[in-house]
Amino acid sequence: MKSTFSNPKPLHAAIIMDGNGRWAAARGWPRTAGHRAGADALRRTVEAAPSLGVSMLTLYAFSSDNWKRPSAEVGALMNLLQTYLHKETSRCVENGVRIGFLGRRDRLSLSICAAIESAENATAGGDRLHVRIAVDYSARDAILDAATRLRAAGEINRENFARALAGGRDGPRAAEVDLLIRTGGEQRLSDFLLWECAYAELYFTPVMWPEFGAADLEAAVSEYYRRERRFGGLALEPAAS
Numbered sequence: 001m002k003s004t005f006s007n008p009k010p011l012h013a014a015i016i017m018d019g020n021g022r023w024a025a026a027r028g029w030p031r032t033a034g035h036r037a038g039a040d041a042l043r044r045t046v047e048a049a050p051s052l053g054v055s056m057l058t059l060y061a062f063s064s065d066n067w068k069r070p071s072a073e074v075g076a077l078m079n080l081l082q083t084y085l086h087k088e089t090s091r092c093v094e095n096g097v098r099i100g101f102l103g104r105r106d107r108l109s110l111s112i113c114a115a116i117e118s119a120e121n122a123t124a125g126g127d128r129l130h131v132r133i134a135v136d137y138s139a140r141d142a143i144l145d146a147a148t149r150l151r152a153a154g155e156i157n158r159e160n161f162a163r164a165l166a167g168g169r170d171g172p173r174a175a176e177v178d179l180l181i182r183t184g185g186e187q188r189l190s191d192f193l194l195w196e197c198a199y200a201e202l203y204f205t206p207v208m209w210p211e212f213g214a215a216d217l218e219a220a221v222s223e224y225y226r227r228e229r230r231f232g233g234l235a236l237e238p239a240a241s
């Protein structure tokens with residue numbers, strides 16, 4: 001489908017999906033009900049992204065600090081991730097959506113790792129939207145890890161560092177975020193994509209994640225196009241006639 005926005009440059013949007021617990025508590029429901037509703041919001045957002053000109057969507061599903069939560073909630077989140085992948089993978093294949101993951105895998109269960117690998121393999125050919133789910137992710141740990149590998153392997157400069165952060169020495173650079181969205185009313189980055197967000201436009205909305213949908217993503221993208229991105233330079237002068 002053609003993008004709603006005329007600007008041709010595809011966007012990398014990243015989302016901190018916050019507010020599941022408060023949304024559920026406000027209804028007298030357990031926090032896990034909020035996470036389940038959050039999975040529905042995720043599905044809606046993935047469906048809406050391509051027609052809004054978003055070609056990469058990076059989602060914060062579980063931070064390395066989320067291990068501090070009660071084990072029942074951690075278990076429910078992991079089960080939800082596994083169920084989501086089982087249910088959504090074939091739909092992603094049909095719709096040209098590639099699924100990838102960021103974060104550590106060595107603390108995830110074997111069954112979660114298998115579900116992740118199977119989703120990555122099955123959707124590897126998707127070229128309409130690249131969805132990246134951050135699980136057991138910490139930007140500071142990712143930066144430390146890249147710096148450690150680079151120190152052993154070669155010259156440290158921005159270019160090499162950006163490649164190391166993406167996982168390799170010769171591959172792609174870590175994807176710069178254009179638009180960072182955080183739902184749920186809080187206004188912080190919570191250790192998410194700290195390098196990649198160096199020049200991201202930040203968009204905070206009070207909408208709780210379970211209520212987020214296509215109209216909210218469109219509002220965020222519209223706001224992005226109203227901003228002037230100068231990257232430390234000066235505003236462009238209109239061309240002299």
Ligand code: FPP
Binds near residue numbers: 038039062184
């Ligand atoms: C933050 O809200 C949300 C999370 C820690 C989990 C995000 C998970 C989902 C959106 C579920 C679906 C994800 C996948 C990948 C299937 P919070 O619980 O901290 O909310 P609160 O600030 O209101 O307590």
